[in-house]
Amino acid sequence: MTATDHTARTTAPRRPASVTDALLDRLVARVPSTAGGTWKLTEVYTGEVLVELPQSTPADIERAFVEARRAQAEWSQWPLAKRLKVMKKAHALFVRNAQLTADLIQVESGKNRRMAIEETCDPPMVLSHYIKHAPRLLAPVKKGGPVPFLTTSTAIRQPKGVVGVIAPWNFPFATGISDAVTALIAGNAVVLKPDNKTALSPLWGIEMLEEAGLPKGLFQVVCGEGPDVGPTLIDNANYVMFTGSTATGRVIGERAGRNLIGCCLELGGKNPMVVLEDADLDEVVEGAVFGVFGNTGQICMHIERIYLPESRYDEFRDKFVARAQGLDVRAAYDFGPEMGSLVSPDHMERVRAHVEDAVAQGAIVLAGGRPRPDLGPAFFEPTILEGVTKDMLCGATETFGPVVALHRYRSVDEAVDLANDTDYGLNASVWGTDVAAAEAVARRIQAGNVNVNDILATAFASKGTPSGGVKQSGVGARHGDQGLTKYTDVQNLAVLKKQVMGPRPGQSYEEYVKGMLAGLTMMRRTRIR
Numbered sequence: 063m064t065a066t067d068h069t070a071r072t073t074a075p076r077r078p079a080s081v082t083d084a085l086l087d088r089l090v091a092r093v094p095s096t097a098g099g100t101w102k103l104t105e106v107y108t109g110e111v112l113v114e115l116p117q118s119t120p121a122d123i124e125r126a127f128v129e130a131r132r133a134q135a136e137w138s139q140w141p142l143a144k145r146l147k148v149m150k151k152a153h154a155l156f157v158r159n160a161q162l163t164a165d166l167i168q169v170e171s172g173k174n175r176r177m178a179i180e181e182t183c184d185p186p187m188v189l190s191h192y193i194k195h196a197p198r199l200l201a202p203v204k205k206g207g208p209v210p211f212l213t214t215s216t217a218i219r220q221p222k223g224v225v226g227v228i229a230p231w232n233f234p235f236a237t238g239i240s241d242a243v244t245a246l247i248a249g250n251a252v253v254l255k256p257d258n259k260t261a262l263s264p265l266w267g268i269e270m271l272e273e274a275g276l277p278k279g280l281f282q283v284v285c286g287e288g289p290d291v292g293p294t295l296i297d298n299a300n301y302v303m304f305t306g307s308t309a310t311g312r313v314i315g316e317r318a319g320r321n322l323i324g325c326c327l328e329l330g331g332k333n334p335m336v337v338l339e340d341a342d343l344d345e346v347v348e349g350a351v352f353g354v355f356g357n358t359g360q361i362c363m364h365i366e367r368i369y370l371p372e373s374r375y376d377e378f379r380d381k382f383v384a385r386a387q388g389l390d391v392r393a394a395y396d397f398g399p400e401m402g403s404l405v406s407p408d409h410m411e412r413v414r415a416h417v418e419d420a421v422a423q424g425a426i427v428l429a430g431g432r433p434r435p436d437l438g439p440a441f442f443e444p445t446i447l448e449g450v451t452k453d454m455l456c457g458a459t460e461t462f463g464p465v466v467a468l469h470r471y472r473s474v475d476e477a478v479d480l481a482n483d484t485d486y487g488l489n490a491s492v493w494g495t496d497v498a499a500a501e502a503v504a505r506r507i508q509a510g511n512v513n514v515n516d517i518l519a520t521a522f523a524s525k526g527t528p529s530g531g532v533k534q535s536g537v538g539a540r541h542g543d544q545g546l547t548k549y550t551d552v553q554n555l556a557v558l559k560k561q562v563m564g565p566r567p568g569q570s571y572e573e574y575v576k577g578m579l580a581g582l583t584m585m586r587r588t589r590i591r
């Protein structure tokens with residue numbers, strides 16, 4: 063079935079056999095809840111309630127922090143090699159159980175299986191990187207002190223304590239687990255708040271971590287609506303790692319600032335793709351199909367604006383529209399569909415509102431544009447628009463669905479200006495056969511990540527390089543050295559081996575000052591640091 067086939071009806075696929083009621087009950091039993099009631103967590107393809115998710119009260123959250131802090135006191139004393147041994151076992155379990163993890167990701171998010179299985183790869187990739195690099199990054203670094211030979215100063219990495227991780231629904235396992243394991247490697251405990259809709263896969267990740275040897279209590283989960291849980295979580299945390307929308311990021315940043323704790327904010331985007339004159343259009347079309355419709359357009363780094371030179375516009379448009387109209391869009395727990403559902407009927411309404419607003423203001427629909435209730439309660443067609451302006455909802459703000467606007471440009475300078483004409487700066491993609499020329503354009507784009515001849519995977523999978531947003535897309539970064547060291551405080555441990563400050567017995571203060579100033583000149587010239 064294709065997205066344009068509106069008359070056909072599919073029967074809803076059967077929930078994967080691995081997702082048993084016993085498993086669901088075991089997972090949600092991890093959430094502390096005394097009097098917070100429950101939230102109905104549904105299977106996206108059918109809208110059926112899967113499980114009643116307990117909701118945590120402020121008192122539950124405070125208790126989770128007490129428990130996490132108690133476990134962290136011991137965990138932080140484990141030698142790093144012992145902590146990494148747990149992570150190596152966890153890596154193996156994450157890989158071994160990838161299909162069950164993908165089942166859980168699919169039931170709670172509605173994404174297609176190709177994306178779900180790709181999502182399972184992120185925590186193992188992050189673990190691989192930091193298992194190799196943590197010994198170097200967390201090792202004490204000894205430096206010279208102010209008086210050569212007599213003083214030393216050593217930078218010692220201390221864990222922050224308990225890190226609050228707040229995760230969104232679009233990559234619940236990747237964002238919930240990858241950020242948490244990095245904080246754990248640094249010697250912290252974690253209290254995670256997943257989105258209510260997608261709490262299952264991170265809870266399952268914690269079960270695997272504990273099977274690998276993670277001490278019980280070290281990794282807590284609290285659940286609830288953001289504004290209910292957020293304040294208590296931030297007020298008890300020593301650091302906050304937040305991934306979500308720019309609007310919520312501002313709320314989190316304000317509260318963390320008031321508490322004088324650090325935070326990393328990974329926020330939204332309105333990511334451009336710039337196609338240069340010499341680009342291979344067949345490759346560009348395939349790139350755009352993933353960039354726009356991958357994860358049903360619900361990737362923070364995905365593409366919502368495509369800029370094409372006048373001379374290549376028609377050819378690209380025709381090929382891209384044909385490809386979008388032929389996409390296999392369905393609800394299925396196998397690898398067939400190229401695109402799955404949006405996460406919820408509410409989110410589908412938001413995407414629909416963006417498209418309807420654009421059309422009402424004169425935009426043209428080249429492909430898609432409508433919900434697909436025949437496929438499931440939150441399906442929306444792969445949608446390509448033309449004539450979108452910045453006055454429209456989808457012209458300036460993030461749609462976060464399978465919707466893209468095509469634009470023409472007359473010169474590369476104009477393309478760069480248009481790509482930069484946004485408050486966001488998360489990701490961008492530049493395509494051209496002359497890679498050096500494409501790279502030169504990429505350097506002019508104001509974004510924390512820019513991919514040449516790729517959409518996002520090259521940047522996001524490069525775990526050795528920091529990945530974060532600029533402008534309104536975030537503060538700080540994950541991955542790279544800072545992705546681990548941000549979860550630590552640096553203690554400056556300074557040692558004076560022998561007291562030499564101040565005048566020696568019988569020396570006048572004037573003579574002492576003369577000697578001190580001569581010492582300053584020597585320090586400037588010497589190679590000793």
Ligand code: NAD
Nearest residue numbers: 229230231256257288289292306307310328329330331362
């Ligand atoms: P959201 O901001 O609504 O929610 C994100 C998380 O924050 C959820 O767990 C939510 O319950 C919680 N939350 C909401 N209000 C809160 C509050 N006042 N205090 C504490 N927590 C609160 O975002 P969303 O709609 O769930 O996710 C989609 C957004 O996330 C998109 O904008 C997307 O671009 C962004 N995102 C960014 C990245 C990145 O790495 N930059 C990655 C994935 C998603």
